Amino acid sequence: xxxxxxxxxxxxxxxxxxxxxxxxxxxxxxxxxxxxxxxxxxxxxxxxxxxxxxxxxxxxxxxxxxxxxxxxxxxxxxxxxxxxxxxxxxxxxxxxxxxxxxxxxxxxxxxxxxxxxxxxxxxxxxxxxxxxxxxxxxxxxxxxxxxxxxxxxxxxxxxxxxxxxxxxxxxxxxxxxxxxxxxxxxxxxxxxxxxxxxxxxxxxxxxxxxxxxxxxxxxxxxxxxxxxxxxxxxxxxxxxxxxxxxxxxxxxxxxxxxxxxxxxxxxxxxxxxxxxxxxxxxxxxxxxxxxxxxxxxxxxxxxxxxxxxxxxxxxxxxxxxxxxxxxxxxxxxxxxxxxxxxxxxxxxxxxxxxxxxxxxxxxxxxxxxxxxxxxxxxxxxxxxxxxxxxxxxxxxxxxxxxxxxxxxxxxxxxxxxxxxxxxxxxxxxxxxxxxxxxxxxxxxxxxxxxxxxxxxxxxxxxxxxxxxx
Amino acid sequence: xxxxxxxxxxxxxxxxxxxxxxxxxxxxxxxxxxxxxxxxxxxxxxxxxxxxxxxxxxxxxxxxxxxxxxxxxxxxxxxxxxxxxxxxxxxxxxxxxxxxxxxxxxxxxxxxxxxxxxxxxxxxxxxxxxxxxxxxxxxxxxxxxxxxxxxxxxxxxxxxxxxxxxxxxxxxxxxxxxxxxxxxxxxxxxxxxxxxxxxxxxxxxxxxxxxxxxxxxxxxxxxxxxxxxxxxxxxxxxxxx
Numbered sequence: 001x002x003x004x005x006x007x008x009x010x011x012x013x014x015x016x017x018x019x020x021x022x023x024x025x026x027x028x029x030x031x032x033x034x035x036x037x038x039x040x041x042x043x044x045x046x047x048x049x050x051x052x053x054x055x056x057x058x059x060x061x062x063x064x065x066x067x068x069x070x071x072x073x074x075x076x077x078x079x080x081x082x083x084x085x086x087x088x089x090x091x092x093x094x095x096x097x098x099x100x101x102x103x104x105x106x107x108x109x110x111x112x113x114x115x116x117x118x119x120x121x122x123x124x125x126x127x128x129x130x131x132x133x134x135x136x137x138x139x140x141x142x143x144x145x146x147x148x149x150x151x152x153x154x155x156x157x158x159x160x161x162x163x164x165x166x167x168x169x170x171x172x173x174x175x176x177x178x179x180x181x182x183x184x185x186x187x188x189x190x191x192x193x194x195x196x197x198x199x200x201x202x203x204x205x206x207x208x209x210x211x212x213x214x215x216x217x218x219x220x221x222x223x224x225x226x227x228x229x230x231x232x233x234x235x236x237x238x239x240x241x242x243x244x245x246x247x248x249x250x251x252x253x254x255x256x257x258x259x260x261x262x263x264x265x266x267x268x269x270x271x272x273x274x275x276x277x278x279x280x281x282x283x284x285x286x287x288x289x290x291x292x293x294x295x296x297x298x299x300x301x302x303x304x305x306x307x308x309x310x311x312x313x314x315x316x317x318x319x320x321x322x323x324x325x326x327x328x329x330x331x332x333x334x335x336x337x338x339x340x341x342x343x344x345x346x347x348x349x350x351x352x353x354x355x356x357x358x359x360x361x362x363x364x365x366x367x368x369x370x371x372x373x374x375x376x377x378x379x380x381x382x383x384x385x386x387x388x389x390x391x392x393x394x395x396x397x398x399x400x401x402x403x404x405x406x407x408x409x410x411x412x413x414x415x416x417x418x419x420x421x422x423x424x425x426x427x428x429x430x431x432x433x434x435x436x437x438x439x440x441x442x443x444x445x446x447x448x449x450x451x452x453x454x455x456x457x458x459x460x461x462x463x464x465x466x467x468x469x
Numbered sequence: 470x471x472x473x474x475x476x477x478x479x480x481x482x483x484x485x486x487x488x489x490x491x492x493x494x495x496x497x498x499x500x501x502x503x504x505x506x507x508x509x510x511x512x513x514x515x516x517x518x519x520x521x522x523x524x525x526x527x528x529x530x531x532x533x534x535x536x537x538x539x540x541x542x543x544x545x546x547x548x549x550x551x552x553x554x555x556x557x558x559x560x561x562x563x564x565x566x567x568x569x570x571x572x573x574x575x576x577x578x579x580x581x582x583x584x585x586x587x588x589x590x591x592x593x594x595x596x597x598x599x600x601x602x603x604x605x606x607x608x609x610x611x612x613x614x615x616x617x618x619x620x621x622x623x624x625x626x627x628x629x630x631x632x633x634x635x636x637x638x639x640x641x642x643x644x645x646x647x648x649x650x651x652x653x654x655x656x657x658x659x660x661x662x663x664x665x666x667x668x669x670x671x672x673x674x675x676x677x678x679x680x681x682x683x684x685x686x687x688x689x690x691x692x693x694x695x696x697x698x699x700x701x702x703x704x705x706x707x708x709x710x
Contacts, residue, residue, distance in 0.1 A: 051672050098590060099613065103589065349632070349654070351630070
């Protein structure tokens with residue numbers, strides 16, 4: 001069904017660095033294949049070769065031959081490949097062409113010029129199979145991350161391709177939505193579709209995947225077939241740099257939350273907020289914050305975690321809640337100067353032309369002399385192993401480095417409370433551990449660290465307690 | 470109003486054809502902005518003013534509809550009875566006030582109705598029926614797709630700026646730097662989203678040479694015909710006068 005023969009690939013612009021080297025791979029009809037490995041190992045490139053984005057959209061030097069359903073990908077148009085291969089992408093913000101859900105489901109077939117009645121029939125059976133009644137005719141921009149990914153899977157189902165490729169579909173999903181994803185993939189398996197999925201979070205593919213490929217530096221380093229997958233159960237996946245294969249559980253000792261304590265630094269009070277529709281909103285029990293601890297805020301997609309962050313950081317003007325300390329109330333305006341948020345998309349908060357300037361920008365209200373400021377900025381960068389990049393443009397760095405720059409500016413701003421919104425979405429095991437270590441460093445500096453996440457592995461590796469919302 | 474532009478869902482009860490709505494928007498703007506003050510023109514104006522009001526009321530936005538009618542009628546009363554009575558600066562104030570309410574507000578209401586009840590794919594479908602080329606339709610629908618994205622991104626960037634203590638004062642003190650802080654992240658993320666969006670759309674067959682179909686049920690029905698005839702007569706009469 002899918003065949004790679006001696007395939008090597010190099011993106012144009014990247015001098016002589018082959019992202020894939022001599023790949024030979026054959027995927028049979030109906031096989032569910034999971035591809036995993038550290039970031040940059042070339043797994044996404046494999047998917048792009050299957051759905052035709054390489055060589056038709058992303059340019060580079062392609063050697064060897066990729067065939068899908070006996071069609072050579074390079075010699076067929078991307079549209080004709082698209083009739084055999086459906087794709088689900090990582091980023092829910094950028095994979096929908098339409099603004100409303102129903103049009104998005106119809107989109108593929110409309111482009112193929114299938115007649116109207118046939119498309120409608122396909123849509124209604126898909127809506128039935130996936131129980132999408134509530135999501136029809138909705139504005140995609142107002143769906144939660146999990147709902148978006150459900151629509152993405154459903155639109156692949158409407159197009160009814162034999163092959164489905166998924167590029168890190170779980171990156172932005174909570175535990176419940178990952179479960180939904182698992183059900184969708186098992187449904188495809190029953191239908192006999194061939195599925196190739198690239199993932200860092202692999203536990204949900206256990207018992208579904210027929211085959212696991214582990215990639216390293218552009219090569220398939222291990223190809224574990226069905227019979228051998230049992231052996232995979234016994235090894236500790238973190239030893240080979242992978243996330244857990246067994247479904248992660250939150251550590252028991254974290255669940256025991258101490259809501260009240262004499263030695264609290266701050267108390268979070270009256271965290272109630274209603275959205276404009278006056279029906280939905282957040283309501284969080286009062287709780288204490290202590291200096292030098294890491295708190296995990298854990299909740300489903302759409303539970304209002306981001307709203308909570310915005311409210312806490314004083315970004316939401318209508319919000320009336322408070323942060324208290326010894327009878328002192330800190331209102332929105334005060335909290336804006338006390339909290340620092342490292343956003344999920346760090347690109348939103350990098351403004352200047354060099355990494356050093358970025359850190360200095362956080363110290364602009366600092367009274368020290370420029371010389372001293374520069375010294376302390378360099379020290380912070382050194383602590384986050386960013387010294388080598390201090391003159392680089394922040395936008396030219398890798399995702400992880402950008403995140404560290406954002407954290408560096410958080411440290412430089414000298415705020416007591418640091419909030420991180422989903423710092424590990426889409427990260428492999430190694431990078432997740434790096435983030436975890438960074439959080440511990442912040443804790444050592446006696447900061448109150450609040451991390452909003454659905455990454456249970458991250459929670460277990462560094463958090464002191466957990467608050468569910 | 471911004472929110473209404475973003476809405477993709479067409480929960481519209483009347484299901485007017487987008488072409489009808491565009492035509493109505495055009496006629497209402499043309500006639501109301503250009504019309505004189507003879508009695509027949511006043512009647513035409515009244516009829517046209519009532520169209521968007523009725524549409525909003527049928528759509529269940531009763532409050533909005535009546536508020537708008539009330540406002541326009543107040544404006545008309547101002548124009549009729551008060552304008553002739555006052556002189557000097559007050560005359561100009563009343564003139565501007567009644568003129569804005571009577572002549573600009575109805576087209577704005579009609580435009581709002583059109584935008585808030587038309588989904589992007591209905592719009593595309595009607596463009597296709599009007600035989601507009603794909604080279605115009607695709608960029609336009611991408612544009613609609615990008616409005617909400619730009620709004621989302623820009624909100625996030627504003628938040629980030631507030632958190633860094635970059636405020637409106639900086640905008641006045643050093644506007645260029647402020648603009649750079651705002652635009653660089655915005656452009657970067659829009660370029661990235663655009664790139665990923667193109668890739669996703671290509672895998673779904675956008676831009677293939679096959680003729681597209683469209684699942685939207687659009688077409689000229691009785692009610693469309695009625696509105697078109699009414700507005701067309703209004704249009705013709707106002708040109709003759």
